[in-house]
Amino acid sequence: MPISLYNSLSRRTEPFRPLNPDRVTMYLCGPTVYNYVHIGNARGPVVFDVLVRLLRRHFPAVLYARNITDVDDKINAAAQSQGVEIGTITAKFSQAYREDMAGLGIAPPDLEPRATDHIQAIIRMIGQLLEDGHAYVAEGHVLFDVGSYPDYGRLSGRDTEELIAGARVEVAPYKKNPTDFVLWKPSTPDLPGWPSPWSLGRPGWHIECSAMSAAHLGDTIDIHAGGIDLLFPHHENEVAQSTCAHGGKVFARWWMHNGMLTFDGRKMSKSLGNVLLVHELLKAHPPEALRLRLMSGHYRQPLDWSDGAIAQSVSTLDGWYRVLRDLAHVELPDGGLPVPERVEAALCDDLNTPQALAELSQLADQARINGDAASKAALLGGGALLGLLQQSPEAWFKRGDNHVDEARIEDLLRQRQAARAGRDFARADAIRDELGAMGIVIEDGAQGTRWSVLKT
RNA sequence: GGCCUGGUGGCAGAGUGGUCAUGCAGCGGCCUGCAAAGCCGCGUACGCCGGUUCGAUUCCGACCUAGGCCUCCA
Numbered sequence: 001m002p003i004s005l006y007n008s009l010s011r012r013t014e015p016f017r018p019l020n021p022d023r024v025t026m027y028l029c030g031p032t033v034y035n036y037v038h039i040g041n042a043r044g045p046v047v048f049d050v051l052v053r054l055l056r057r058h059f060p061a062v063l064y065a066r067n068i069t070d071v072d073d074k075i076n077a078a079a080q081s082q083g084v085e086i087g088t089i090t091a092k093f094s095q096a097y098r099e100d101m102a103g104l105g106i107a108p109p110d111l112e113p114r115a116t117d118h119i120q121a122i123i124r125m126i127g128q129l130l131e132d133g134h135a136y137v138a139e140g141h142v143l144f145d146v147g148s149y150p151d152y153g154r155l156s157g158r159d160t161e162e163l164i165a166g167a168r169v170e171v172a173p174y175k176k177n178p179t180d181f182v183l184w185k186p187s188t189p190d191l192p193g194w195p196s197p198w199s200l201g202r203p204g205w206h207i208e209c210s211a212m213s214a215a216h217l218g219d220t221i222d223i224h225a226g227g228i229d230l231l232f233p234h235h236e237n238e239v240a241q242s243t244c245a246h247g248g249k250v251f252a253r254w255w256m257h258n259g260m261l262t263f264d265g266r267k268m269s270k271s272l273g274n275v276l277l278v279h280e281l282l283k284a285h286p287p288e289a290l291r292l293r294l295m296s297g298h299y300r301q302p303l304d305w306s307d308g309a310i311a312q313s314v315s316t317l318d319g320w321y322r323v324l325r326d327l328a329h330v331e332l333p334d335g336g337l338p339v340p341e342r343v344e345a346a347l348c349d350d351l352n353t354p355q356a357l358a359e360l361s362q363l364a365d366q367a368r369i370n371g372d373a374a375s376k377a378a379l380l381g382g383g384a385l386l387g388l389l390q391q392s393p394e395a396w397f398k399r400g401d402n403h404v405d406e407a408r409i410e411d412l413l414r415q416r417q418a419a420r421a422g423r424d425f426a427r428a429d430a431i432r433d434e435l436g437a438m439g440i441v442i443e444d445g446a447q448g449t450r451w452s453v454l455k456t
Numbered sequence: 457g458g459c460c461u462g463g464u465g466g467c468a469g470a471g472u473g474g475u476c477a478u479g480c481a482g483c484g485g486c487c488u489g490c491a492a493a494g495c496c497g498c499g500u501a502c503g504c505c506g507g508u509u510c511g512a513u514u515c516c517g518a519c520c521u522a523g524g525c526c527u528c529c530a
Contacts, residue, residue, distance in 0.1 A: 011460095029530075037530085044530045074528075157459060158526075205528090227530030228461090234529090259461085260524065269529055296479085297469065301462075302523065312468060312480045319479085322493070346470095354470045358478035368494080425489055432491075443492040450493090 001341070003058060003348045005051075005223075006300060008231065008255040009155055013350050018222045019253065024055055024062045025217040027252070028109070029209055029226040029234070032069040033093035034078040038275035039290065039305060040261035040268035042104055046291055046387075047258055047299040047351060048225050049106040053385055054347045057339065065111040067212050068094050071202055076191055086192055090116075100278040104291050105387040113212040115203065119194045122203045122211040125245050126183045126196075134244040138174035140186035140199035146179045149240045155255060156232035181237050183207045206237035210251075214242065224252035228300075229267075231257055259302045261294075268305065276305065286399055288388055289313040295353040295386065317388075317396065318452075320360070320379070323368045325393035326447070327376045337381035344385065356386060397452035404453060409440055413449050 187193030346355035383389030
């Protein structure tokens with residue numbers, strides 16, 4: 001089943017054919033580690049995690065890199081305001097990021113390059129750009145000369161002339177051209193700095209990704225992904241740098257951009273202050289419900305975040321896990337889980353996760369109706385491709401709540417059963433109400449009385 | 457101001473030139489001691505105005521409206 005993916009570069013959905021099918025390469029712009037990430041930051045990692053899972057089914061080797069930017073002025077500012085070393089900040093939030101991503105069921109990338117480990121590669125790349133006349137030195141800075149790259153603006157659909165005319169920011173006096181961007185900037189003694197031919201300094205943001213991508217994945221990669229807000233200037237600049245530093249070779253063959261997460265109708269962003277931290281949401285809601293919500297819309301569309309939407313996701317998962325709980329006694333067939341064709345087909349169509357989820361609902365219906373091993377395996381197999389249904393039904397219905405007093409619940413259920421047996425329904429209902437007050441909902445079924453934690 | 461996306465039923469959210477999205481919620485019935493779950497059934501959609509067409513939610517144009525980028529940002 002061929003994979004088709006929308007390419008921001010051509011603005012069309014195209015059949016995905018990697019340069020080398022034996023080694024598919026993909027790069028996702030990762031976080032700048034100066035704070036906890038918000039749920040909007042997790043959308044790309046989640047949807048591209050699904051893409052990687054899909055790619056791994058189609059190709060023998062996929063090399064997926066997600067970088068960590070650990071040198072940046074925001075990090076410097078955070079360290080300064082908290083009175084700690086920069087390394088303290090970056091170590092803490094790098095780890096927090098890994099934990100948050102793992103919490104959302106995102107598989108670790110194959111490579112997690114850090115900017116500070118690639119300073120020499122960055123310096124070499126800048127040197128190459130200078131040598132080839134694509135960059136110039138000014139007051140200890142090295143700037144990319146946009147005028148030297150005629151294709152600048154092609155990815156983001158921008159006209160260089162208009163960019164110059166429409167420049168709203170104050171232009172640094174040492175720039176030849178307002179759109180020129182910094183590759184290297186000088187540092188003062190209180191800031192992190194590395195020796196270079198131009199100054200004791202640090203790299204600009206854009207060059208980091210270019211250098212890390214080339215160092216690990218090669219001059220030309222198959223897919224470069226990130227949020228649509230990075231399309232300009234970040235990705236446009238990456239294209240310019242990498243293409244020029246590599247003698248005109250194509251940098252990324254596919255550019256994929258996820259839409260923004262909104263909250264109260266506005267883009268969720270740190271600068272707007274309307275953020276919900278993954279770190280906090282993971283404590284308040286079942287993690288899989290967060291993941292489900294993030295892929296319940298098509299990845300290129302905007303997606304609005306709300307408590308109501310989380311509750312819907314929880315209800316949906318309740319239904320699927322209920323099926324699995326009823327089939328707990330059904331042994332799975334040997335040989336691993338199959339991937340249902342319809343789920344895969346949906347994903348092959350430019351990662352249509354909403355369609356894939358609709359298929360999963362059908363599979364849940366089938367499993368409930370048929371109750372056989374093959375149907376159960378199909379449901380779990382479809383879930384696995386999406387990174388869902390990864391826990392036991394029992395764990396799901398306990399909502400990861402370690403405070404529930406299971407012994408007391410079981411005791412009350414026994415008392416209720418005794419009351420029911422004696423047809424003392426007033427007593428039985430009183431016990432059910434008592435459990436309800438504890439946040440426990442129950443249901444009587446053929447396999448006895450079940451209980452779940454009522455919580456989103 | 458420039459560039460780019462969207463506007464689908466109570467909510468979420470796919471998709472399609474003419475026959476079904478799907479989920480959540482709601483309503484009626486069955487089941488149940490009563491519930492819950494499940495099963496059966498029901499309902500309400502494609503921003504607005506034109507155009508193309510035998511026929512448009514789907515194609516084209518205008519308009520209204522929401523959002524993104526143009527500055528750090530997933």
